[in-house]
Amino acid sequence: MPPSSLKTRERLSEVRYEIRGELARRARELEAQGRTLIKLNIGNPGAFGFRAPAHLQRAIVDGIDQTDPYTHQQGLPAAREAVAAHYRKRGTPNATPERVFLGNGVSELIDLSLRALLNPGDEVLLPSPDYPLWSAATILNDGRPVYYRCLPENGFLPDPDEIEALVSSRTRAIVLINPNNPTGANYPRELIERIVAVAARHGLLLLCDEIYDSILYDGAGFQPIAPLAGDVPCLSFGGLSKVHRACGWRVGWAVLSGDPLAIGEFHHAMDLLGALRLCANVPGQFAVEAALHGDNTIDALCAPDGRLYEARRAVIDSVAASRHLQLVAPAGALYAFPAVAGAAAEGFDDHRFALELLETENVLVVPGSSFNVPYRNHFRVTLLPQPDELREVFQRIERVLDRRADRDADGGSARAALG
Known part of the structure; x- marks a missing residue:
C-alpha cells in the first residue's frame, strides 16, 4: 500500500514570497542549462561584489576564540550595550541593554515579535506594498494582515487617516517600513508623528523596520520612529545586512521602547521566545560595536x-x-519600483512580464504584486549592480515592453478591421 501524502500546515497556502519563489527556481534551471542571468530579485550586496567593511571582519576574527559557548538569549552584553548606546544617541527613550534583542537577522526577530504579540485572529496593519515577510510572519503566527495603501500618486507614503479607519477591536500593531522596501519611500517627521498618534489613541504596538536607516540619497534625512513615540510601545529593528553589507552573518537587533508598565509583559514574551531558540549567531555579534561606533562606510556609497x-x-x-x-x-x-504605463500597460500582468523577461532577456525581477498590492503593473529591481549593468537591464526591459506594445497595437488593428 503506497504511503499517504504528508500533510503540511494549511495556512502556508496563504503565504507568498516570490523574491525566492517560482521565478527564482526557473532562473536556477536556466543557469543549469548554461545561461548567464542578471538577477535583480534580492537585495544581497555580497552577490554584487560588495564586502562587509574590513574593521567588522577584524572584530569577528579578534573575538572568534570566545564564540564557542551559547550566549545570553538576548545577545552578547557588549553587543547589546553598543546597540543601546547607538539608539540613545538618536533619542530613543530608555534605550538600555536589557531592552535590546539580538537575532539571526531581522527576519527571525520579526517572527519572534509577532509570535509574542498575536492571538489567533488578531490583526496587524501592514503597508501595501510591503516586504512580504511581514505578511507571511503575521499569517504563520495566526494573525490577519490588514493593508493600508501607500499609493504611487502619493509618493508611496501612507495616509494616517486611512490607517486609523482600519483599526478594529482586533488590531494589535502598526508596521512601518522606513526607508521602504520595495518603493524607496522615506517618511517625513510630520507623517510619522500622525501615525504615532494613531497608535497612542488605540493602544497599538509600533513595529518599525528600519534596516535601511542609513541608505539615503539626495540629502534625504532619516527620522527614527522611537524618539517620536515616547511612551507608546515601539519595537525598532536594525541590523548588519544592508547598511554594513553583511547579509550572510545573520545579525539583527530589535530595541523595545515605551512605557515600562505597558511593555513589561511583551518584553518577557520576547525573552522567553529568544531563550527557546537558545541564542543568535555568536561570531557575528562581535561585529556590532565596530559597525555602530566605528568608521562610517555607507555615506560615500550613497553620495x-x-x-x-x-x-x-x-x-x-x-x-x-x-x-x-x-x-x-x-x-x-x-530598490526601485517602476510602473508600466501607456500602451504596454493594457492588460499587463506583472508575473507574465517577469517570466518573459527572464526567458527572453536573461533578467530576473520581482513582480510588483508579490508585495501585496492590488495592481499588477509594477516590478522591483535592486540597485546593487554596477550602473552600466543596470542601463543594460533597462534596455532589455524596453525590448520586452516594445514587443508587448507592438503586439497589442497589431491586435487592436486586426480587431478594428474585423469590426
Missing part, C-alpha cells in the same frame, strides 16, 4: 559618484528615457 547613488541614477535616467515606464524616484533603500 554623488558613489556606487549606489550612480546605480540609482542609472535607473532614474533609464526610466526617463523609456516609452513605457514611470518611476517614483527612491529616496532610500536598495
